[in-house]
Amino acid sequence: MGRYSRDFIAFVRKYLKYDLRREIVAWWNIAIFYLPIGVVVAALFLAILVYIEPFPREPTVLAIGQRGTLSNQLGGAFQSYFERQGLPLDIRSRSGLDAVEKDIRDPGSDINASFVVSGAGSPADYPGLVSLGNVAIAPAWLFYRGDTVQVDDPFQYYRNKQIAVGAPGTVSARLFSTLMDLNNPGTGDQPNFLKLPHVEAVEQLRAGKIDAVFIVDGFSSPVIQQMLSDPNLKLMNFPLVDAYVRRLPFLQKVTVPRGAIDIADIRPESDIALLASSVNLLVEKELHPVVQWTFLLAARDINLKSDNFFPAADTFPKYRDRRFSLSPIATRFYTGGVPAIFSYLPLWLAALLENVWVVLLALLLLGLPVFNKIIGFRGFASQKLLWLHFWELRYLEDELVAARTAEDMASVIERLTVLDTKTAETWVQDDQMRHYFNLRRSINSTIQDAQKKIALLKKF
Structure with missing residues (x-):
């Protein structure tokens, strides 16, 4: 071991034995000195913490449609993802969009989010909600019995026939009315358009009613799977699908390829063109950022793990229905992707940091000046503590001058010794070191003067 290594080890030992203890004592004294300010700072920190609100105060409530539908499946998948992240998500089934709209408009409702199919609702129907984008695709299926129907306009064909269009207020009923009125004005709601729940409608179709x-x-x-698997039911082709999409931009074209349902029996016998809409995920404007990020990441995770029949579904989540305004969180998601921080931290913490990164950057930029200020406070406290010791020394000197007996002088010497011990244990900043040694010398000098006075009194 070289000389410099031995010197360094000796320095470390000396520091641990003397200076570290002084440092701890000094910071303890400084903490007591700045206790009132510390209380104010702590109160401000708590206020900021309450304002940022790192965790949602209440469980998130998601409204879904009828049981056994796409929204019901999505709701279950989202709930499972939330559970894996340690966040509560309650699912509330609603009979149709009318019920959802009523809940959204009710100030006392606890609904925070809902699935809304594009074209079945408008922003005016959902005040206070913003979009997290489209999370799934929902084709418009028209199943029928009998011989193959080949017409340009299926809605014109079924204008006077018994057709189930969905329960009142549902996505199916609303979209059917819109499509029927498009080329057949005034016929969007007819007595032969039966507003039946999906399950009942399928039963009546299979029974030939x-x-x-x-x-x-x-x-x-x-x-849908039940009807696709029934060889007695046929799926309607929409030859004018491109024209419909041009007239109604919220729709898109999807195709069921020939033989895709049953390749052995070649069902369908030819490509089937369908109209399809997208499922919007709408949330309250003030919904907690952590919850919004969880919804977006859940939508991405669900899509990656899903076996999507239609290629158009592989791009979800996606912002297609631009009638609904994106939330600021969703805007960051679609423009910048998922921040890398989400790969290394728990979702709630990553979302919190991502949401307050501007504040954190500002704090970082202010960090050095603040650190310098803290060092200044430290130096001020060091100087102040020394000055307090100087003042105590002065008071003891005054008592020593006024003392007339050996007992009084011995009492002063005892307190001077205590003062010397306190001074020796006080951590002192470098530029205050000369004051430290001046104080120690002054204390020792005063003790010597007191001892001389005691010796003189004993002589007499």
Whole structure:
């Protein structure tokens, strides 16, 4: 071991033995000195913490549609993702969009979010809500019995036939009315347009009681799968799908390829063009950022793990229906992607830091000046503590001058010794070191003067 290594080790030992203890004592004294300011700072910090609100105060409530539908499946998938992240998500089933709209408009309702299919609602129907984008695709399926129907306008064909269009206020009923009115004005609501729940409509179609069923739902929906697997039911082709999309931009074209339902029996016998809409995820404007990020990441995770029948669904979540304004969180998601911080921290913490990164950057930029200020406070406290010791020394000197007996002088010497011990234990900043040694010398000098006075009194 070299000389410099030994010197360094000796320095570390000396520091640990003497200076570290002084440092701790000094900071303890400084903490007591600045205690009133510390209380104010702590109160401000708590106020900021309450303002930032790192955790949602109440469980998030998501409104979904009928049981067994796409929105019901999505709701379950979102709930599972939230549970994995340690966040509560309550699911509330609603009979239709009318019920959802009523809940949204009710100030006492606890609904925070809802699925709304594009074209079935407008921003005016959902005041106070913003979009997190489209999270799924919902084709418009028209199933029928009998011989193959080949017409340009299926809605014109079924204008006078018994067709189930969905329960009142549902996405299916609203979209059917819109599409029927497009080329057949004034016929959007007819007595032969039966507003039945999906399950009942399918039962009546398979029993031959009605001619057709119009349903807006996802490919994986149990109701849709039930009809696709029935060889007695046929799926209507929409030859004018491109024209419909041009007239109604919130719609898009999807295709069921020939043989995609049953490749052995070649069902369908030819490509089937369908109209499709997207499922919007709408949330309250003030919904907690952590919850919004969780919804977006859940939508991405669900889409990646799903076996999407239609290629158009592979891009979700996506901002397609631009009638609904994006939330600021969703805007950051779609413009900048998922921040890298989400790969290293728990979701709630990553979302919190991402939401307050501007504040953190400002604090970082102010960090050096603040640090310098803290060092200044430290130096001020060091000087102040020394000055307090000087003042105590002066008072003891005054008592020593006034003392007339050996006992009084011995009492002063005892307190001077205590003062010397306190001074020796006080951590002193470098530029205050000369004052420290001046104080120690002054204390020792005063003790010597007191001892001389005691010796003189004993002589007499």
